[in-house]
Amino acid sequence: MSVFFGILVDGVSYGMILFMISVGLTITMGLMRVINLAHGSFALIGGATAHWLTSEMGVGYYAAVPLAVLATMMVAMVLEKVFYRKIYQFTELQQVLATIGITFLCIATVNYLLGSTILPIKIPEVFTESISLGFRSMPVHRLVVIVMGLVVVVALFLLLERTNFGIQLRAAVDNRTMADALGIDTVRIFALSFSLGAGLAAFGGILGAELLPVEAYYPLRYMVLFLVVVAVGGMGSIAGSFLAAIGLGIIDTAARYIVPEYGTIFFFVVMMLVLALRPRGLLGRI
Amino acid sequence: MEADIIRHKPAKRLGGIFSRRILLDICLISAAIAFFFIFPNNLGFMTRVLVMIIMVLSLDLVLGYAGVATLGHAALFGSGAYAAGIFAVYISANPLLGLVVGALAGAIIAFFSGLILMRATGLTLLMLSIAVAQVLFELVNSERDLTGGSDGLLGIDMDPVLGLYAFDFYGKTGYWYALAVLVVVFILLRVFVASPFGLVARGIHASPERMRAIGTPVYWRLITIYTLAGGIAGIGGAVSAQVTELVSLESLGFNLSAEAMIMLILGGIGRLYGAIFGTVIFMTVHHFAASVDPFNWLFVIGILVLLVVYVVPEGVLGLPEKLRKHLGMAK
Numbered sequence: 001m002s003v004f005f006g007i008l009v010d011g012v013s014y015g016m017i018l019f020m021i022s023v024g025l026t027i028t029m030g031l032m033r034v035i036n037l038a039h040g041s042f043a044l045i046g047g048a049t050a051h052w053l054t055s056e057m058g059v060g061y062y063a064a065v066p067l068a069v070l071a072t073m074m075v076a077m078v079l080e081k082v083f084y085r086k087i088y089q090f091t092e093l094q095q096v097l098a099t100i101g102i103t104f105l106c107i108a109t110v111n112y113l114l115g116s117t118i119l120p121i122k123i124p125e126v127f128t129e130s131i132s133l134g135f136r137s138m139p140v141h142r143l144v145v146i147v148m149g150l151v152v153v154v155a156l157f158l159l160l161e162r163t164n165f166g167i168q169l170r171a172a173v174d175n176r177t178m179a180d181a182l183g184i185d186t187v188r189i190f191a192l193s194f195s196l197g198a199g200l201a202a203f204g205g206i207l208g209a210e211l212l213p214v215e216a217y218y219p220l221r222y223m224v225l226f227l228v229v230v231a232v233g234g235m236g237s238i239a240g241s242f243l244a245a246i247g248l249g250i251i252d253t254a255a256r257y258i259v260p261e262y263g264t265i266f267f268f269v270v271m272m273l274v275l276a277l278r279p280r281g282l283l284g285r286i
Numbered sequence: 287m288e289a290d291i292i293r294h295k296p297a298k299r300l301g302g303i304f305s306r307r308i309l310l311d312i313c314l315i316s317a318a319i320a321f322f323f324i325f326p327n328n329l330g331f332m333t334r335v336l337v338m339i340i341m342v343l344s345l346d347l348v349l350g351y352a353g354v355a356t357l358g359h360a361a362l363f364g365s366g367a368y369a370a371g372i373f374a375v376y377i378s379a380n381p382l383l384g385l386v387v388g389a390l391a392g393a394i395i396a397f398f399s400g401l402i403l404m405r406a407t408g409l410t411l412l413m414l415s416i417a418v419a420q421v422l423f424e425l426v427n428s429e430r431d432l433t434g435g436s437d438g439l440l441g442i443d444m445d446p447v448l449g450l451y452a453f454d455f456y457g458k459t460g461y462w463y464a465l466a467v468l469v470v471v472f473i474l475l476r477v478f479v480a481s482p483f484g485l486v487a488r489g490i491h492a493s494p495e496r497m498r499a500i501g502t503p504v505y506w507r508l509i510t511i512y513t514l515a516g517g518i519a520g521i522g523g524a525v526s527a528q529v530t531e532l533v534s535l536e537s538l539g540f541n542l543s544a545e546a547m548i549m550l551i552l553g554g555i556g557r558l559y560g561a562i563f564g565t566v567i568f569m570t571v572h573h574f575a576a577s578v579d580p581f582n583w584l585f586v587i588g589i590l591v592l593l594v595v596y597v598v599p600e601g602v603l604g605l606p607e608k609l610r611k612h613l614g615m616a617k
Contacts, residue, residue: 029409035408035409035412083592086596090595090599092355092408093349093355093551093555094551094595094599096355096357096412096547097547097548097551097591097594097595098591098592098595098596100544100548100591101587101588101589101590101591101592101595102588102592103588104584104585104587104588104591105584105585105588105589105592107584107588108582108584108585108588109585111582111584112582112585220540220541223540224416224420224540227409227412227413227416228413228417230409231409231410231413235409261428262424262428264420264424265420265421265424265425265428268417268420268421268424269421271413271417272402272414272417272418272421275406275410275413275414275417276402276405276414279405279406279407279410280410281410
């Protein structure tokens with residue numbers, strides 16, 4: 001029972017992290033039809049900035065997190081203007097290559113500035129304590145991750161379903177040409193959602209630093225992980241990404257608890273099964 | 287695209303395949319022989335380049351000719367390497383038999399994974415191909431007793447090639463051996479590419495729908511091509527296992543697949559020479575950038591990759607043609 005509970009807590013919080021990092025990727029992939037292998041770089045930039053702010057600039061954790069997220073969003077804005085505008089028109093293969101190139105540059109930059117060691121982010125002491133839930137206790141950090149994940153889900157839902165921006169974004173995902181014809185500024189929508197996705201990735205990267213340690217090779221090491229979530233969930237489907245992230249998080253954690261010698265094999269087997277049966281992912285339409 | 291296909295008519299006679307570029311072939315082989323004497327201290331590195339060329343040629347068959355974008359080619363290379371390595375340790379240390387085993391292993395893995403992969407396209411295909419390589423990676427990692435796990439497969443001790451040429455410490459035999467295998471593979475691929483079946487591959491690349499419409503069983507043709515490529519990648523893996531007498535987990539890793547793809551696109555996809563030049567350029571840059579500054583060579587590679595995509599999307603081998611067009615227009 002305690003194993004089951006442990007798997008559930010760790011799996012769900014791992015899934016929340018995966019969701020936060022990947023949801024931006026699913027939006028950009030669904031919206032721009034771009035295979036963006038550089039998405040993990042935004043989690044790295046966020047995590048590295050947070051590390052730099054907390055351990056070298058003496059900024060407190062609660063201030064450092066929003067600052068790092070904002071910084072990442074600005075970097076993403078610039079990258080979008082400089083590189084991605086052109087990448088949208090590339091063929092699939094060129095997209096893969098161009099975004100791998102961007103990933104390499106990001107890794108090299110972080111490596112040059114902060115070195116290749118793990119970049120720990122000092123978390124407030126409250127996070128390291130345990131909290132009692134009456135019948136079981138769990139680390140506060142896991143609870144924070146799960147709660148923040150849910151907050152992100154709800155906020156995204158409200159943003160997409162209840163705001164003008166959300167309506168325009170959904171229209172652009174469904175049919176870009178039609179949205180253009182109706183006077184929606186899809187270029188602006190692209191840029192905004194790209195940077196929003198990057199910000200979420202940064203947030204997930206910082207919160208998930210306990211599970212996925214931040215270091216220069218982060219984008220390459222976990223690239224496949226984030227892409228798998230998107231592919232299994234279905235490109236452009238936020239609900240699909242959520243299902244896929246939580247499901248894969250639980251499966252991977254369970255496999256690590258029960259059959260640690262087989263590593264991530266179950267993760268990939270499940271993914272292959274899903275994609276063999278549903279090539280467009282769980283909830284994908286395109 | 288269509289003009290491109292017509293340009294590559296299947297050759298009527300076998301001789302016609304080789305007459306066109308014979309000068310370039312002679313130059314390349316002479317260069318490979320000359321390098322042996324010019325850089326006697328870099329034989330290990332140069333042998334690795336030759337092995338990678340085999341791997342990238344195999345990827346070119348899938349990606350360049352049939353137009354199937356995969357990111358898991360290491361699965362085929364690594365299967366060949368491990369099969370040849372295990373065969374050498376436990377059954378027979380005969381190098382040529384090992385090559386056959388490596389080729390079979392690569393082909394078998396390619397055939398069975400191809401049954402799933404060739405149904406998918408785009409991102410799904412990329413993800414599935416990555417997953418195949420990752421599953422093999424984890425399997426090999428967990429079966430320590432047989433494969434050595436993360437320590438790599440050790441204890442390979444090859445017999446002399448044809449019973450005559452023993453593998454030496456300096457890698458002299460290894461270099462000639464890898465070169466000989468590469469030349470044979472290259473000739474086979476030249477024949478394949480010029481054959482009607484090679485034309486089918488190009489046709490599928492240009493328009494799968496039209497090929498289907500004229501009665502080509504596209505799915506099964508793709509599986510045949512992928513299996514063939516698997517055999518070639520398996521041979522590459524086998525050579526690498528035999529020459530270095532070591533198989534490491536990296537031979538199944540994602541990085542190898544990604545780097546092979548970069549090398550191919552750097553040289554120019556859909557050209558066999560592209561695979562050769564791309565691999566030589568990438569690995570040389572990597573070798574020197576990494577020896578100058580082991581931590582920041584990614585800068586160099588990253589900029590190289592972006593330059594290729596933004597400036598010469600056809601690859602380095604597309605440059606002369608591009609220049610010619612440019613100059614022609616200027617006049």
